[in-house]
Amino acid sequence: MNALPDAPAIAWDGVRRGYVPGATLDIPSSLRLHSASSDEVDPVTFEVIRYSLMNINLEHGRTLQRLCVSPVTMITRDFQPSITTQEGDLVFLGPYLQYFSNSQSLTIKWILEHRAEDPGIEPGDMFLSNDPFVGSPHQPDAVVAAPVFVGDELFCWVSNVLHHTDVGGSVMGSFCVDATDMFLDPPAFPPFKLVSRGVVRTDLEQMFLRQSRVPTNVHMDLRAAISANLVASDKITKLVGRYGADVVKSVMNRVLDAGERTIAERLRKVPDGVWSHRVYAEAARTGDDATYVYRMTLRKTGEHLYVDNRGTDPQAGSINVAYAGFVGAFLAALTASLTADLAGAYGGVYRRVHFDPVPGTLSCADFPAAVSPAGMYTMETLISLAGTVIGKMLACAEPEIAALAIGPAHPAFYGLVTGGATADGTPFIATNVDNMIGSLAASSAGDGVDFGGHFWIPEGTASNIEELELLWPMLFLYRRALPGGAAGAGRHRGGRGFVESAIPWKVPELVAAVYVDESFPKAVGGFGANPGSVGRFRLKHGCDVRTRMQDGQIPTDFAAITGADAAIEAKGPALRVADDDVWEWTGANAPGFGDPLTREPHLIVADIAAGSLPASAAERVYGVVLDTAGRVDESATATRRDALFAARLATATLPDRIETLPEDAPLRLLGGELATAEHDGESRQFVTVTGRALLGPTAANYKERCAVLDRPIRELGPEFATREGRAGWAIRHREYLCPVTGRRIDTEVLREGDEPLHDIAL
Structure with missing residues (x-):
């Protein structure tokens, strides 16, 4: 659906456009409101x-x-x-x-x-x-x-x-x-x-x-x-x-x-500036394979925040949300990051946030845009987007405020809606929200939390498998942790999610009505980390599960189950699931923080020992070489990482000139490899931490002075593989590197042909 033509007569009144109340409400005088208060409350x-x-x-x-x-x-x-x-x-x-x-x-x-x-x-x-x-x-x-x-x-x-x-x-x-x-x-x-x-x-x-x-x-x-x-x-x-x-x-x-x-006091410890981010979605409706962009820009001036969505695509299909959703997503991420200690008393915080969205867009749609899938797609996309923008802002703040950043959320609610009728003919709808298991992103403070839920619903829980089998006619084969690897890798790795599989039980069939199957990751890791993983839905027809169960086996490897793989779309049609079919779906590993090649090697060994990371990923993802006993080979690891840094620079496009800051010049660390410093006694400049490469004034786009490595995101690791013809095939992964050392400063996931984002300006 195209954006509706704008007209001056359209008001933000909750009819044709989202409702935006004025500073003073137009309330009839016949309704008496209590407004008196006492000055003497001990x-x-x-x-x-x-x-x-x-x-x-x-x-x-x-x-x-x-x-x-x-x-x-x-x-x-x-x-x-x-x-x-x-x-x-x-x-x-x-x-x-x-x-x-x-x-x-x-x-x-x-x-x-x-x-x-x-x-x-x-x-x-x-x-x-x-x-x-x-x-x-x-x-x-x-x-x-x-x-x-x-x-x-x-x-x-x-x-x-x-x-x-x-x-x-x-x-x-x-x-x-x-x-x-x-x-x-x-x-x-x-x-x-x-x-x-x-x-x-x-x-x-x-x-x-x-x-x-x-x-x-x-x-x-x-x-x-x-x-x-x-x-x-x-x-x-x-x-x-x-x-x-x-x-x-x-x-x-x-x-x-x-x-x-409280919010005013904390904003005083953040420099005035502008921060921006964008997230891509695939498919606006069933049968669509296009890619769409949501963008959010946050400006901080004095003790106030100003939020807009300029650069967001026009409303389309069913991936829209109206004004209320846009505002709710940002406020959820803001209060979780900056004022969680207020324990829900957030009304005063909202006074310092001002919204100026462009109507007729994916994140501020006009009537009659379709919005019903927003609870699974668009709201989480906007929360993830807001969390990233807020994280960038907080990285520039004084240390005690910078430490409050919590990283981006999952960019979709990975869930599954099935339905049909039970054996006695009673209709049922099974809204499986086991992704409440969740996972939390890494931050400057450390690794994300495995199965850590979601910051935007602190009390949310997932069901026990036995509860679901009691409620719905299905049998679960397994529910277990997703392995670590390239997805979510960083100096601090993202938390891990889960994978789950089931079959219809005591019914001839059911229908998979809503599911998520992504072809590229949406949540970008902070300051040079890898993105989080993609959400998958897989379905096989005519499987051997029941035969194997009769032989005393419970299949736990989807790839080893025989059957014909169904063709799945990102936002596909309802799928018939017969009693000899099996499905598997996943949550997601959350994004990491910082360059994966800078992760402490002993943490790799600990992850392998805990079962959080396959040993094969140590060198492939982190450049860590292990000896035959599984210990870190320090010399070989240093050599391997140096070679990987050099290979990045050999492949990257280098800036026209490279200037460096003296070793004794003090730096103000922002995150990962990015810092600021005074230069020539006057201008404040972006600078890399280890290479001390000058990246230009803090009001300019530091990415223009980086080495740039651009490649299809599917080449980042087998975790991001997709088939030709899907939207993810054309998505790029752009790495902004220190031109001296090859360490990552930041990354972008973007459509082919899109320009670099100017995302931090102080």
């Missing part, structure tokens, strides 16, 4: 009320977890409770899905501006919305928001947003990868009053449930959302009854102010 009372509010929000989340019936909610924790002020400003966010950071806030502000007069906002009401152009990242994420009144004044809001198993659309599970526009997506409902003065409006509830293939599950989860709001609302009402409305409101306001002071 420190003990402040702390008691602050932690009471935080715990009310946590109990709200635990109530959702206990009452929901869908694994994606009760196990994965794909939900988020919030408390906001009377005008929808966030006070507390829970430790659940963090890119819901602004979903409830935007939805509540829209309700205040558009529903206060008709049908009105009254005590006991609740509103439901799954409209991505108002506040939800995609349609399965439904917001239920409840106003809390004190007397006849609206005091605050409690709300939750949770992912429903299926809310309609052309694909079971409601990730409609075949959609070309919103009219093939699930229905998007702008906020409507679901509960009126404490009574559920069953006609509207039935309207929402009618869209779902599994209405019983959705009904129970929806009632859980209503019940959890009642629990939180009751506790806030009692808190107000004990301390008084003005005192509790004062605490809310001071929590917001404290968050703003």
Whole structure:
């Protein structure tokens, strides 16, 4: 789908374009808002009320977890409770899905501006919305928001947003990868009053449930959302009854102010500058093999951050997200990196972040763009993109702030949605989110975390295999760690993910509706590291698994299973899986940090001993030579690494001139091989650490003074192999090297013909 033609008359009102509230909300005067506060709140009372509010929000989340019936909610924790002020400003966010950071806030502000007069906002009401152009990242994420009144004044809001198993659309599970526009997506409902003065409006509830293939599950989860709001609302009402409305409101306001002071203090330790990054996606819909780019630029001026998406491709197919998703992804990465110690009190942080996205683009789409697969693709792409940009910014900060960088997330949520009917004819949709096992990227502080989950959903967990076999008609053959290797390699390696295989069980067939099969890696390693691994989905027809099981064998090697390999696309159609078929899918190894040829050799030996790295990868990936006893041959390793550095420079394109900084000149390390230094007593220059090569002023693009090694990414290692004809065949891996030593400074994954990115300017 092409970008819609822009027109001055189109407002950011949540109808044709994403909703962006103004500095002052347009709220009818007939709705009375509580805004008074007390100037006299002693420190003990402040702390008691602050932690009471935080715990009310946590109990709200635990109530959702206990009452929901869908694994994606009760196990994965794909939900988020919030408390906001009377005008929808966030006070507390829970430790659940963090890119819901602004979903409830935007939805509540829209309700205040558009529903206060008709049908009105009254005590006991609740509103439901799954409209991505108002506040939800995609349609399965439904917001239920409840106003809390004190007397006849609206005091605050409690709300939750949770992912429903299926809310309609052309694909079971409601990730409609075949959609070309919103009219093939699930229905998007702008906020409507679901509960009126404490009574559920069953006609509207039935309207929402009618869209779902599994209405019983959705009904129970929806009632859980209503019940959890009642629990939180009751506790806030009692808190107000004990301390008084003005005192509790004062605490809310001071929590917001404290968050703003915290982010301002930390931004003062970051130099003013501009940082940019881009991530590529493949295929906008089923049958597509094109490559698309998302770009994000972060500018820091004084104590404020400014974010835009210029350079992002026009909206296309189903890989879009509206304004709410773009903002939520950035805020999730920012708060995890810079203010995680605020424990969800992020509303004040948001005051210092300003967004200026280009509408009609992949990351800020206009209606009627299809957005339903965003929860598996685009949101994670943007979180990874934001994490990389923020990491670059923090690398330039003072050391205690630089240490907060956490690296890029997985660029997709590697998951699998299957469905069909059980032996008794009951329909099921199996949303397998075992990628909650996750893996965390490496950073300047050290290696990433194997199976470390995801920073953007701290409480998320994966299911036990036995739970899944109880829920769904399938039998799992294995679930184990992905091996280490070139994917995720670095001076500090990325955390490892997993691989899993299963077959249909006690049913003649099922359908694989949504899956991820990438042909090139998307998450780039920091400061010269290798990218993370690609997500794979493999399917074989007519296999010998059941015969081998009858002989007492459980196959654990997909390559050794006989059968015909199915042709798989990046975002392919639904695939029939018969009872003699088998599938395998993977999570991903996270990206590394720093040049792999600089990793300490003893860490290679430790990884091999722990089973984290095949011995064959030691020399191939890291240039580490081992003797027959598996110990490091120090001399041979130094010789081998010197040869590899020299080979890089022999193949690379060198700059026209190479200047170096004196050995005694002090450096300010940014990351890996990149540093800054004063030159000629005046200008500040980028410089390499070991070779001390000058790379130009810090306002210029240092990459123009690097040696550049450019090759197809498939040549980086067998881990990145792909077949000709897929998008990854034409993707390049560009290495920016110190022109003196050959050590990597940075890398880019990019489309053939794309220009180098000017990604750091101070």
